Structure formats: C-alpha cells, structure tokens
Amino acid sequence: MNEADAEIYDVVIIGGGPAGASAAIYTARADLRTLVIDKGLTAGALGITSKISNYPGVPGTVSGAELVGIMRQQAESFGATFTTERVVGVDINANPRVVMGGTRTFQTRAIILATGSMGRTSTVPGEEKLLGRGVSYCATCDGAFFRNRPVAVVGGNDEALEETLFLSKFASHITLIVPTPEMKAQPHVRDEVIAHPAIDVRTGTRLKAVEGDKQVTGVRVQSRESKEDEVIPVEGVFVFLQGARPITDYLMGQLETTDDGCLKVDRQMQTSVPGIFAVGDLLCSHIKQAVIAASDGVIAAIAADRYIHGRKQIKTDWS
Numbered sequence: 001m002n003e004a005d006a007e008i009y010d011v012v013i014i015g016g017g018p019a020g021a022s023a024a025i026y027t028a029r030a031d032l033r034t035l036v037i038d039k040g041l042t043a044g045a046l047g048i049t050s051k052i053s054n055y056p057g058v059p060g061t062v063s064g065a066e067l068v069g070i071m072r073q074q075a076e077s078f079g080a081t082f083t084t085e086r087v088v089g090v091d092i093n094a095n096p097r098v099v100m101g102g103t104r105t106f107q108t109r110a111i112i113l114a115t116g117s118m119g120r121t122s123t124v125p126g127e128e129k130l131l132g133r134g135v136s137y138c139a140t141c142d143g144a145f146f147r148n149r150p151v152a153v154v155g156g157n158d159e160a161l162e163e164t165l166f167l168s169k170f171a172s173h174i175t176l177i178v179p180t181p182e183m184k185a186q187p188h189v190r191d192e193v194i195a196h197p198a199i200d201v202r203t204g205t206r207l208k209a210v211e212g213d214k215q216v217t218g219v220r221v222q223s224r225e226s227k228e229d230e231v232i233p234v235e236g237v238f239v240f241l242q243g244a245r246p247i248t249d250y251l252m253g254q255l256e257t258t259d260d261g262c263l264k265v266d267r268q269m270q271t272s273v274p275g276i277f278a279v280g281d282l283l284c285s286h287i288k289q290a291v292i293a294a295s296d297g298v299i300a301a302i303a304a305d306r307y308i309h310g311r312k313q314i315k316t317d318w319s
C-alpha cells in the first residue's frame with residue numbers, strides 16, 4: 001500500500017498550516033522542489049479557527065481555513081505541491097531522507113516540521129494497553145485489518161470523517177463518536193458520512209474507555225445530554241481527537257525534545273540534525289499566533305535553501 005514517489009524533493013514540509021504554508025511560499029519561490037504534506041485543512045489550529053481578524057495585511061474577518069487556503073494558493077502559484085496524507089514516520093538519517101505517509105513514501109534532501117500542537121494531552125483507560133490490539137490512530141495504515149468487522153471512530157473534524165469514509169471500504173459497521181454537538185468538517189465530507197448506510201453518527205458523545213483484555217471488545221461512551229454510559233461492541237477503535245501538545249509522534253524519538261514535548265531549534269529554526277527544521281506551534285518558546293508561525297516558516301525556508309546549496313550567507317529576494 002505504501003507506494004514510493006519517484007521524485008526526490010529538495011524540501012518536504014510536514015504540515016500545511018501558517019508555518020508550513022509560509023515556508024512553502026519561500027522555498028518554492030527560491031526554486032526548490034517543494035512538497036507539503038498535510039493531513040487535512042481543518043486539522044490544525046488555524047484551520048479550526050472560525051474567525052481571524054489580527055493577521056497583518058488581511059483586514060476584516062476571515063475564517064482560519066480561508067486564510068490557510070490563501071497561503072497555500074500563493075505557495076502553489078510559485079510551484080509548491082500539496083498532498084493530503086497523514087505522515088506516520090520519517091527517517092532523518094537516510095540519504096536522501098524518507099518521509100512515510102499512510103499510503104505513499106517520499107524522498108527529500110531537507111525537511112521542515114510544521115505539525116503544530118494539536119496533539120492529545122491524555123489518553124482514556126484501556127487505550128494504551130490495547131494500542132496495536134484494536135486501537136489505532138491511522139485508518140489508512142490499519143483499516144484493512146478490520147475487513148467485515150465492526151469498528152468505532154472517535155473525532156469530528158475532516159481528518160476523522162475522511163478516515164471514517166476510508167474505513168467504510170472494509171468495516172462491516174462504523175460508529176462515529178463525535179465529542180462536540182456537531183461535526184466540524186467540510187459540508188461535502190459531512191454529507192457523505194451522514195448518507196452512508198454503514199455509518200452511525202453519535203454527536204455530543206464522549207469516549208470514556210476502551211474495553212477489552214487482550215483485544216478491543218468495545219468502547220465505553222457517555223452522552224453529554226443524558227450523562228448515561230453505554231458500551232458499544234466493536235473490534236477496532238480509531239482515535240482522532242485533538243488537544244494542546246506538540247505533534248511529534250511520527251518522529252519516534254529521533255529528535256531531542258523538552259519535557260513539554262517541544263522540539264529544540266537554533267535561531268535558524270534548525271534542530272540538532274542539519275537539514276531538519278522545526279517551526280510554528282511545535283516550538284515551546286513560541287507565541288501561539290498565526291503571524292509568528294508564518295515568520296518561523298520563512299526563517300526555516302531561507303535556512304533550508306542555504307543548507308541545500310551549501311551557502312553560508314542568507315540570500316533573500318531583495319539582496
């Protein structure tokens with residue numbers, strides 16, 4: 001399933017929020033072959049924000065998804081390519097470096113990490129114990145193991161809904177557990193999920209525990225309205241919830257982090273490994289604002305150009 005992309009990119013940017021999309025504007029404009037891999041327009045902090053009115057140069061109010069969309073179009077106009085994939089692993093020591101998506105593998109000289117800080121801060125009882133025994137965070141990776149079996153998906157954004165639709169090719173029945181009163185996804189994705197005969201949507205429902213001893217046997221959920229617990233029998237559970245922790249799981253400990261899970265970088269946004277940069281909300285010292293994430297992205301993009309061309313001096317558009 002994990003097909004290889006034959007092209008070797010100069011820069012692969014993981015995450016296409018304001019940090020990643022701004023980096024792409026600069027790397028593409030510097031003629032670097034640039035690929036941005038993002039798991040979903042509304043999976044990031046800016047993507048879920050309904051109103052932004054303090055982004056310089058954009059007067060009035062826009063939605064976060066609109067603002068990210070404009071940044072992505074600008075990067076595409078300079079030649080950057082965007083693809084929708086969840087990154088599940090990287091090999092930063094290979095030459096060229098390898099970035100693994102759920103369905104494809106990419107090769108690159110430099111990597112800019114821009115996955116933000118919407119990672120979960122805690123798990124529910126049973127989740128860690130049953131990880132790999134029915135609990136998964138990637139339907140495109142593990143969906144085929146659940147052919148003709150009932151599963152649950154937890155989450156309500158584009159990522160959760162798209163993974164639900166992917167799972168519908170395999171699972172016999174899917175219960176979609178949405179913690180919020182409504183699904184927060186693009187209307188055409190939401191409508192497809194609602195219309196699907198094998199998907200049962202439970203909005204306003206919280207995941208309380210994953211049940212099972214050696215394998216998942218069910219999920220314990222609670223309705224926010226009735227406050228009643230219910231155990232839904234399933235053999236798999238795919239969790240796509242968001243929190244406020246830097247998303248670094250796909251790095252599998254290859255880069256040094258602080259106790260808070262943030263990546264350490266120098267003034268050029270470079271991590272301890274040359275050619276690997278990190279920007280935006282992934283960083284602890286970071287003020288969480290879109291313009292600051294964008295600025296980080298630009299610094300990393302210029303440093304990546306310098307790294308790839310072995311230059312000591314920074315070259316900008318105007319110098």
Ligand SMILES: Cc1cc2nc3c(=O)[nH]c(=O)nc-3n(C[C@H](O)[C@H](O)[C@H](O)COP(=O)(O)OP(=O)(O)OC[C@H]3O[C@@H](n4cnc5c(N)ncnc54)[C@H](O)[C@@H]3O)c2cc1C
Nearest residue numbers: 015017018019039043044045046087116280281288289290
């Ligand atoms: C509710 C809310 C309101 C806010 N309001 C404002 C405001 O008014 N003004 C302002 O300036 N800032 C605001 N912010 C802060 C701002 O949104 C963030 O600082 C900014 O979005 C950080 O940018 P980023 O690119 O680092 O991360 P994000 O915007 O979170 O983007 C990260 C991207 O990485 C992708 N990603 C994550 N993991 C993976 C993976 N494994 N594989 C592939 N892609 C992945 C996500 O899909 C996402 O697109 C707000 C934030 C929130 C949560």
